[in-house]
Amino acid sequence: MYAFSRAVNSIHSEDVKQLMKQASGKNLISFAGGMPNNDLFPVEQIDEIYNSLPEGLKKLCFQYGPSSGYPPLIKSLETYLKSKGLVVGDNKILITTGSLQAISIITQEFVNEGDIILTENPCFVGALTVFETFGAEIQSIPIDENGINIEALKSKIQSLDRQPRFLYITPNYHNPAGIIYSPERKKELLEVLSGTGIILIEDDAYSDLYFDKEEKHLLKPMKSFGVKDVEIIYTGSFSKILGPGFRLGYMLSSEEIFDKAETVKQGLDTCTSTFMQILANEFLAQNKLEPYVTFLRSEYLERKNLLQKYLKTYMPEEVSWNEPKGGFYVWLKLPAHIKSTDVFKESVAKGVVFVTGRTFDPAGRKDDRLRLSFSNMPKDQIEKGVKILSEAIIKVLRNSKVVLS
Numbered sequence: 001m002y003a004f005s006r007a008v009n010s011i012h013s014e015d016v017k018q019l020m021k022q023a024s025g026k027n028l029i030s031f032a033g034g035m036p037n038n039d040l041f042p043v044e045q046i047d048e049i050y051n052s053l054p055e056g057l058k059k060l061c062f063q064y065g066p067s068s069g070y071p072p073l074i075k076s077l078e079t080y081l082k083s084k085g086l087v088v089g090d091n092k093i094l095i096t097t098g099s100l101q102a103i104s105i106i107t108q109e110f111v112n113e114g115d116i117i118l119t120e121n122p123c124f125v126g127a128l129t130v131f132e133t134f135g136a137e138i139q140s141i142p143i144d145e146n147g148i149n150i151e152a153l154k155s156k157i158q159s160l161d162r163q164p165r166f167l168y169i170t171p172n173y174h175n176p177a178g179i180i181y182s183p184e185r186k187k188e189l190l191e192v193l194s195g196t197g198i199i200l201i202e203d204d205a206y207s208d209l210y211f212d213k214e215e216k217h218l219l220k221p222m223k224s225f226g227v228k229d230v231e232i233i234y235t236g237s238f239s240k241i242l243g244p245g246f247r248l249g250y251m252l253s254s255e256e257i258f259d260k261a262e263t264v265k266q267g268l269d270t271c272t273s274t275f276m277q278i279l280a281n282e283f284l285a286q287n288k289l290e291p292y293v294t295f296l297r298s299e300y301l302e303r304k305n306l307l308q309k310y311l312k313t314y315m316p317e318e319v320s321w322n323e324p325k326g327g328f329y330v331w332l333k334l335p336a337h338i339k340s341t342d343v344f345k346e347s348v349a350k351g352v353v354f355v356t357g358r359t360f361d362p363a364g365r366k367d368d369r370l371r372l373s374f375s376n377m378p379k380d381q382i383e384k385g386v387k388i389l390s391e392a393i394i395k396v397l398r399n400s401k402v403v404l405s
């Protein structure tokens with residue numbers, strides 16, 4: 001028995017390990033993984049990009065690079081962010097090894113053990129694991145279909161004896177809830193944070209994956225609003241638009257925050273893979289990203305529609321769910337007296353996996369929801385998967401009635 005550090009005792013890290021295993025498990029119908037399907041990756045484009053790189057750049061791929069990132073990629077990202085309405089201006093971009101690393105760097109930068117971090121409930125489990133690892137006290141605030149509950153946020157801030165270090169949110173195609181923040185809610189949120197000194201972390205991993213381009217204006221980053229008295233750190237990722245195997249993300253912050261973040265990054269991994277940064281930069285600079293993401297949007301829309309259709313066909317009437325306007329996730333609501341963990345036991349035995357609701361609850365308890373991801377799902381398996389899942393729910397419902405009577 002070793003004397004392990006407190007850092008490894010995160011209650012959510014086992015969930016994440018389990019999730020990664022199930023997401024890629026063989027012979028399973030998996031609604032678990034928040035990742036693209038292998039068949040969707042731009043294999044040919046990347047082959048072509050690498051093969052046509054000049055010899056000098058090929059050699060550079062194998063080399064260390066600046067901790068802040070490969071300068072041409074930083075330039076390309078500036079153009080890309082501008083297309084979202086986000087002008088880099090006086091801010092600075094730090095390239096990170098996945099955007100989870102950006103979340104981890106920000107946490108190391110600002111959080112000492114016992115400090116308070118505010119999150120949404122439910123919350124992206126990867127971020128929860130990071131916050132727990134650094135010994136933060138997580139205080140969570142419920143969300144509804146328009147975003148974080150403003151009254152609950154106000155009273156939470158008032159009730160605390162210490163100032164939270166930051167509030168972490170996922171405003172676009174939330175993981176796991178699938179919602180986007182309404183413009184009113186964003187405005188109210190910024191008003192509440194204004195002058196409190198609480199930093200806002202705006203995690204925007206999914207905003208490119210909208211189903212209807214008419215809704216693009218709803219996805220405009222809050223960091224672009226020009227609010228002066230709320231410090232906003234914006235994070236983004238290539239994982240959902242190019243491939244998680246690239247392990248490429250970034251953060252955009254004021255120079256002061258950037259400088260310290262770069263120091264933290266040096267201690268973590270010196271620099272992000274030059275190989276991946278060069279390939280991603282060529283993808284952007286050669287204008288391959290937009291056509292590829294257009295293709296992804298149509299693939300995900302098709303999968304989302306199939307999932308909705310079969311949920312309507314097979315689910316018992318006690319179950320409800322959202323219809324996402326983009327992203328990867330449907331957040332199913334079970335009757336309050338049954339647990340998604342019990343449904344999971346039934347459904348995994350029949351070969352269907354998903355992620356249980358309690359995984360996304362910072363306290364690890366609330367379990368009347370489950371997350372279905374359609375992004376990694378072969379279209380021809382969706383009906384079978386939903387049918388098995390609904391049978392599992394019906395069985396758990398029936399058992400609960402027997403127990404109650």
Ligand SMILES: Cc1ncc(COP(=O)(O)O)c(C=O)c1O
Pocket residue numbers: 034097098099100101124126170175203205236237238239244247248249
């Ligand atoms: C909301 C959110 N943020 C960040 C990430 C992490 O992405 P990356 O692969 O860039 O670390 C994910 C991945 O699932 C996510 O859902």
